[in-house]
Amino acid sequence: MGRLANGGITLHPELMSTKDQIITAADILFYAGSIREVSVERIAEKAGVTKKTFYYHFQSKDELVATYLEARLKPTIERYQKWAGLEGALADRIERMFNMLAASAEKQTWKGCGFLRAAVELADSPGHPALAVARRHKAAFEEWLADDIRSAGFADAFSLARMIMVLLDGAVARMLVQKDPSYARDAAKAARLLLESQTARRPVYTD
Amino acid sequence: MGRLANGGITLHPELMSTKDQIITAADILFYAGSIREVSVERIAEKAGVTKKTFYYHFQSKDELVATYLEARLKPTIERYQKWAGLEGALADRIERMFNMLAASAEKQTWKGCGFLRAAVELADSPGHPALAVARRHKAAFEEWLADDIRSAGFADAFSLARMIMVLLDGAVARMLVQKDPSYARDAAKAARLLLESQTARRPVYTD
DNA sequence: GTCTATACACAGATAGAC
DNA sequence: GTCTATCTGTGTATAGAC
CATH class of the missing domain: 1.10.357.10 (Tetracycline Repressor, domain 2)
Known part of the structure; x- marks a missing residue:
C-alpha cells in the first residue's frame, strides 16, 4: 500500500497548547490521508513532539481519533x-x-x-x-x-x-x-x- | 486498533481453483472487516494456502483488492x-x-x-x-x-x-x-x- | 504450484532519564 | 511534560526446497 509524504504544513505552536497542536496535526493528516494509514509517529512528528509526549496526552490512537472527530x-x-x-x-x-x-x-x-x-x-x-x-x-x-x-x-x-x-x-x-x-x-x-x-x-x- | 477473529466459514476447495478460493476468502474477510485491516496472512489462512502460494497467484495485495471488487x-x-x-x-x-x-x-x-x-x-x-x-x-x-x-x-x-x-x-x-x-x-x-x-x-x- | 522459513519495514505503546 | 531509546507484534513480500 502506498505512503503519503508529509504535507509540510506548518502549525503555530505559539498559539496552541501541545495537545491542541497534536489534534490539529491529526486533523490535517487524517483528513488528507486516512485514519488507518496515518501513524501516531507521523502525527507526533507534524505536531513537533515525540511519541512519548503524544502518549502523555492521549491514552491511545483510538482516543485521538475520537478527539479529532469531536x-x-x-x-x-x-x-x-x-x-x-x-x-x-x-x-x-x-x-x-x-x-x-x-x-x-x-x-x-x-x-x-x-x-x-x-x-x-x-x-x-x-x-x-x-x-x-x-x-x-x-x-x-x-x-x-x-x-x-x-x-x-x-x-x-x-x-x-x-x-x-x-x-x-x-x-x-x-x-x-x-x-x-x-x-x-x-x-x-x-x-x-x-x-x-x-x-x-x-x-x-x-x- | 481491534482485531477480528476468523469467521470460521468453511470454503469448498473441491469446487474451486486455488485462485478462486483466495478470491472467495478475500471477499468474505474484506466485506466483513475492512481492506486495510485484513492481512494477506489471514486471507491465505482462510483460503487454506500459504503466503507463498498467495504471491504465486497475485502480484500484490493491491492486485487482490482490485480482483475482489471485480x-x-x-x-x-x-x-x-x-x-x-x-x-x-x-x-x-x-x-x-x-x-x-x-x-x-x-x-x-x-x-x-x-x-x-x-x-x-x-x-x-x-x-x-x-x-x-x-x-x-x-x-x-x-x-x-x-x-x-x-x-x-x-x-x-x-x-x-x-x-x-x-x-x-x-x-x-x-x-x-x-x-x-x-x-x-x-x-x-x-x-x-x-x-x-x-x-x-x-x-x-x-x- | 505449493511448502517452510525469513527478510525488512513499521506499527502502537512503554521504560526510564531529566 | 518532554526527551531518547526500545520492546513487541504484525505487516507485505521474498528465498529456496520439493
Whole structure:
C-alpha cells in the first residue's frame, strides 16, 4: 500500500497548547490521508513532539481519533449553516448549501466528509469511540435541518430532513467515488423537487 | 486498533481453483472487516494456502483488492435488478429495490456497499487499481437505471438516474453511520416523489 | 504450484532519564 | 511534560526446497 509524504504544513505552536497542536496535526493528516494509514509517529512528528509526549496526552490512537472527530463537530455544522445562509426561501437556502458543497468538492484538497469516512474506515470495529461521535454529529445535523424546515412552515419536517440528509451523504459519496462534483447539483435539484412536492404552509403569525 | 477473529466459514476447495478460493476468502474477510485491516496472512489462512502460494497467484495485495471488487461487479448489479424485478410500474419497482435494500441492511452481516467502502478506504491512494473498478461499477449501475427509466417513458431519464444514484448511495451511507435501516425507506419515498414530479410520458407503441 | 522459513519495514505503546 | 531509546507484534513480500 502506498505512503503519503508529509504535507509540510506548518502549525503555530505559539498559539496552541501541545495537545491542541497534536489534534490539529491529526486533523490535517487524517483528513488528507486516512485514519488507518496515518501513524501516531507521523502525527507526533507534524505536531513537533515525540511519541512519548503524544502518549502523555492521549491514552491511545483510538482516543485521538475520537478527539479529532469531536473537534470537527462544531466547525462542520457551522460551515453548512453559513453555506445555507439566512436570506431567501428555504428551497433556495438548501439549494445554495448543495451548490456550495459542489464548489467545495471541486477543490483538490476535498476528500469527502470526515465523519462518513471515519464511519466507513472503522466499520469493522463496532465499539470504536469515534463511531459514536460520527453518529452524534449526523444526528445533530439532521436536527438542525428539521428545525429549519419546520420554521419554514413545512408540515412533515421530520421526513423531509431525513430525505435531505440522504441526499447530502449521497452527494458526498457519489462525488468521492466518481470524482465528479456535479452530483451535488443533482442532489440540489432533487432537494428542491422534494420540498416543492410538499404543500408549504405559511407560518402563522398570531400577533 | 481491534482485531477480528476468523469467521470460521468453511470454503469448498473441491469446487474451486486455488485462485478462486483466495478470491472467495478475500471477499468474505474484506466485506466483513475492512481492506486495510485484513492481512494477506489471514486471507491465505482462510483460503487454506500459504503466503507463498498467495504471491504465486497475485502480484500484490493491491492486485487482490482490485480482483475482489471485480468479482463483485456482476453479482451486485444482478442482485439489485432482481430486487427491482420486472413487474409493475417503474416507481413501484424502484421503491421495491429500496425496500429490499432496507431489508438487507437489517441483517447482522450487512456492512454497506463494498465498492463505496473500498473507495472511501482507499481515498488516500488516488492511483489504486480498485478505485477504477468501483467507478466502473457505479457508472454501469447508473446506466442500467437510466435505461430502465428511459424505457418507462420518462423524459429526463439521465437526470433522474443520477438523482436516484445519489439516493441509493446516500441511503447506504446513512444506514452505515446511523445503524438505522429505515433511511432506505426515506430514500424510497424520495425516489417516488421525484419520479412523480416528472410528467410520465406513456411509451409509444407504433404497431 | 505449493511448502517452510525469513527478510525488512513499521506499527502502537512503554521504560526510564531529566 | 518532554526527551531518547526500545520492546513487541504484525505487516507485505521474498528465498529456496520439493
